[in-house]
Amino acid sequence: DADVTQTPRNRITKTGKRIMLECSQTKGHDRMYWYRQDPGLGLQLIYYSFDVKDINKGEISDGYSVSRQAQAKFSLSLESAIPNQTALYFCATSSRDTYQPQHFGDGTRLSIL
Amino acid sequence: QKEVEQNSGPLSVPEGAIASLNCTYSDRGSQSFFWYRQYSGKSPELIMSIYSNGDKEDGRFTAQLNKASQYVSLLIRDSQPSDSATYLCAVKGNEKLTFGTGTRLTIIP
Numbered sequence: 001d002a003d004v005t006q007t008p009r010n011r012i013t014k015t016g017k018r019i020m021l022e023c024s025q026t027k028g029h030d031r032m033y034w035y036r037q038d039p040g041l042g043l044q045l046i047y048y049s050f051d052v053k054d055i056n057k058g059e060i061s062d063g064y065s066v067s068r069q070a071q072a073k074f075s076l077s078l079e080s081a082i083p084n085q086t087a088l089y090f091c092a093t094s095s096r097d098t099y100q101p102q103h104f105g106d107g108t109r110l111s112i113l
Numbered sequence: 114q115k116e117v118e119q120n121s122g123p124l125s126v127p128e129g130a131i132a133s134l135n136c137t138y139s140d141r142g143s144q145s146f147f148w149y150r151q152y153s154g155k156s157p158e159l160i161m162s163i164y165s166n167g168d169k170e171d172g173r174f175t176a177q178l179n180k181a182s183q184y185v186s187l188l189i190r191d192s193q194p195s196d197s198a199t200y201l202c203a204v205k206g207n208e209k210l211t212f213g214t215g216t217r218l219t220i221i222p
Contacts, residue, residue: 042214090156099145099164104156
């Protein structure tokens with residue numbers, strides 16, 4: 001089983017719909033992250049959480065919200081989806097250790113028509 | 114100036130040759146450095162970590178770090194077609210991990 005699990009893996013929806021992407025991890029990490037990646041471009045940080053009560057905006061938080069339901073669960077919501085939010089979304093986790101990397105889930109491919 | 118910059122690419126290398134990927138960073142306080150490989154449509158996969166000046170080797174991969182020059186590189190020896198991917202440099206410091214935009218590498222058979 002994957003250490004960082006994202007659901008759904010693929011989603012097609014319509015403009016204006018509310019969408020939730022979920023991430024769960026079994027790595028025991030405190031820190032969780034949501035990224036967006038557009039074709040041919042780099043990773044853009046949407047939100048990050050250092051623990052259940054510590055949630056922070058990233059570079060591109062407008063139009064998104066998050067919820068850290070437990071240490072192991074971090075969900076991303078699009079309250080009213082728009083076509084330019086079509087992208088590949090990744091969840092990642094890390095420990096507090098400065099010398100440890102982030103570990104990524106398999107991603108959610110989201111298409112908004 | 115971007116915080117983490119990589120060769121813009123794309124980079125094409127013949128099979129069996131050495132591929133050299135470069136990355137510079139702006140924060141002198143950065144403490145740890147990572148290389149991720151990302152196949153098209155897939156998630157980034159960690160391939161190398163380096164923390165101290167010098168070289169670190171793992172199989173066909175060698176990471177090189179020079180903190181004075183704020184430079185980190187990845188060498189891939191005996192390049193294989195399966196090495197064709199985008200390589201992301203990531204730099205960590207002050208609780209923050211910053212990614213470069215990646216270099217697309219193509220290995221030509």
